[in-house]
Amino acid sequence: MPKLIVQGGRRLSGTVKISGAKNAVLPIIAAALLTGETSVLHEVPDLSDVYTICSVIESLGAKAVRKDKTLQIQVSNIASNEAPYDFVRRMRASFLIIGPLLARTGEARIPLPGGCAIGARPIDLHLKGLKALGAKITSEHGYIRATAAELHGAQIYLDFPSVGATENIMMAATLAKGRTVLENCAEEPEIVDLANFLNGMGAKIKGAGTKVIRIEGVNKLSGTTHVIIPDRIEAGTFLAAAAVTGSEITVENIIFDHLKPVIAKLLEAGVKLTENEGSIKVTCPCSLRAVDIKTMPYPGFPTDMQAQIMALMTVAKGTSILTETVFENRFMHVAELKRMGARIKTGGRTAVVQGVRELAGAQVKATDLRAGAALVIAGLAARGETEIDNIYHIERGYDRLIQKLLDLGAAIKRVDE
Ligand SMILES: CC(=O)N[C@H]1[C@@H](OP(=O)(O)OP(=O)(O)OC[C@H]2O[C@@H](n3ccc(=O)[nH]c3=O)[C@H](O)[C@@H]2O)O[C@H](CO)[C@@H](O)[C@@H]1O
Numbered sequence: 001m002p003k004l005i006v007q008g009g010r011r012l013s014g015t016v017k018i019s020g021a022k023n024a025v026l027p028i029i030a031a032a033l034l035t036g037e038t039s040v041l042h043e044v045p046d047l048s049d050v051y052t053i054c055s056v057i058e059s060l061g062a063k064a065v066r067k068d069k070t071l072q073i074q075v076s077n078i079a080s081n082e083a084p085y086d087f088v089r090r091m092r093a094s095f096l097i098i099g100p101l102l103a104r105t106g107e108a109r110i111p112l113p114g115g116c117a118i119g120a121r122p123i124d125l126h127l128k129g130l131k132a133l134g135a136k137i138t139s140e141h142g143y144i145r146a147t148a149a150e151l152h153g154a155q156i157y158l159d160f161p162s163v164g165a166t167e168n169i170m171m172a173a174t175l176a177k178g179r180t181v182l183e184n185c186a187e188e189p190e191i192v193d194l195a196n197f198l199n200g201m202g203a204k205i206k207g208a209g210t211k212v213i214r215i216e217g218v219n220k221l222s223g224t225t226h227v228i229i230p231d232r233i234e235a236g237t238f239l240a241a242a243a244v245t246g247s248e249i250t251v252e253n254i255i256f257d258h259l260k261p262v263i264a265k266l267l268e269a270g271v272k273l274t275e276n277e278g279s280i281k282v283t284c285p286c287s288l289r290a291v292d293i294k295t296m297p298y299p300g301f302p303t304d305m306q307a308q309i310m311a312l313m314t315v316a317k318g319t320s321i322l323t324e325t326v327f328e329n330r331f332m333h334v335a336e337l338k339r340m341g342a343r344i345k346t347g348g349r350t351a352v353v354q355g356v357r358e359l360a361g362a363q364v365k366a367t368d369l370r371a372g373a374a375l376v377i378a379g380l381a382a383r384g385e386t387e388i389d390n391i392y393h394i395e396r397g398y399d400r401l402i403q404k405l406l407d408l409g410a411a412i413k414r415v416d417e
């Protein structure tokens with residue numbers, strides 16, 4: 001099993017360029033199923049999740065050709081309406097194909113994605129939305145089957161602003177007859193990127209990025225070219241890595257607005273950040289201050305940055321209270337950080353972190369993607385060597401992480417035993 005070995009205690013320096021966003025590119029690749037014409041995507045990150053979703057759409061008949069950071073997708077004919085269990089099991093975002101596949105062909109059979117390390121992650125809101133659009137939903141042998149002779153627009157209120165449900169319903173509604181109004185929907189930047197891609201295909205979507213999205217159904221969508229937005233979570237991860245090591249680095253290719261909730265907390269912790277046309281220069285203080293964090297749907301503090309900020313707080317001065325409101329089981333990294341000398345107590349959805357002077361390298365395992373990123377951050381700060389296992393989680397969502405850290409002067413390597 002491959003591992004990461006990190007020698008801690010080094011300062012980072014230089015510039016890192018942020019890649020295209022995982023959470024934007026995955027639904028956009030699913031959306032390419034909505035047309036028989038060619039979609040061209042630029043700034044596609046090199047991630048195992050991207051390969052997985054490409055395998056899913058290829059199993060349905062798509063041709064996906066990748067050259068460097070460009071991905072060309074054409075789905076002239078849908079050869080199958082069923083997504084293979086093996087891919088959906090590996091990556092929950094595979095469920096994002098149910099909306100576009102149903103809209104394009106009138107039928108989709110997708111395995112129930114099941115729970116994962118961070119929570120149960122039900123799909124009831126996705127299904128509620130598709131039903132409101134006129135789909136018949138049945139569950140058989142572990143698969144969800146959605147069928148509809150024709151989808152029609154509807155008024156849909158989401159009980160929670162789910163990112164995936166907003167995306168699935170928005171994609172399906174583009175080809176429905178009439179107007180869909182989606183209320184209490186997610187406002188994440190990745191929703192806006194998906195809506196921009198769909199509008200580029202000829203969809204009529206208004207209000208993406210606000211609580212109400214209005215979609216006027218069209219008969220047909222066409223191919224388009226689109227540049228994926230930068231990954232705000234990757235950017236936040238590098239900002240945290242610089243802060244924890246007391247480094248000065250420049251993080252390039254960012255959209256400042258997307259990072260506001262993370263930036264606000266870093267500033268509160270004493271990190272100095274200077275914005276300059278799509279990049280941020282980080283200058284770190286000798287000592288970080290403890291800050292409290294509560295994760296919330298966008299524009300609140302992102303749950304996908306909770307673990308990385310916790311790693312930072314383990315060496316901050318004082319006590320931080322971190323509250324996770326989005327996922328019910330997203331503190332798996334706590335036990336691993338404690339192996340490195342962190343002082344953390346958890347109770348329900350709250351973690352209380354008492355900053356220590358220094359972490360010590362240890363053998364740890366990534367339990368999920370961002371937990372893995374938190375361990376890399378902790379390892380960069382710790383005294384001695386940290387060995388991180390189960391790095392396939394990290395490789396799901398970070399484009400060339402090791403090379404980017406090496407370029408910044410970190411001592412990190414991947415070993416394949
Ligand atoms: C590929 C992708 O974009 N993944 C992101 C997406 O995941 P994902 O789209 O799965 O996250 P959701 O916003 O749907 O989930 C948020 C909460 O809603 C609950 N829920 C969701 C759907 C549903 O039908 N019923 C229900 O109860 C979930 O269990 C969770 O507690 O948004 C999350 C929240 O920002 C991020 O952490 C993930 O990185």
Ligand SMILES: C=C(OP(=O)(O)O)C(=O)O
Nearest residue numbers: 023092093304369370397
């Ligand atoms: C939870 C995440 O992703 P996914 O929804 O793909 O599991 C994440 O990116 O942190």
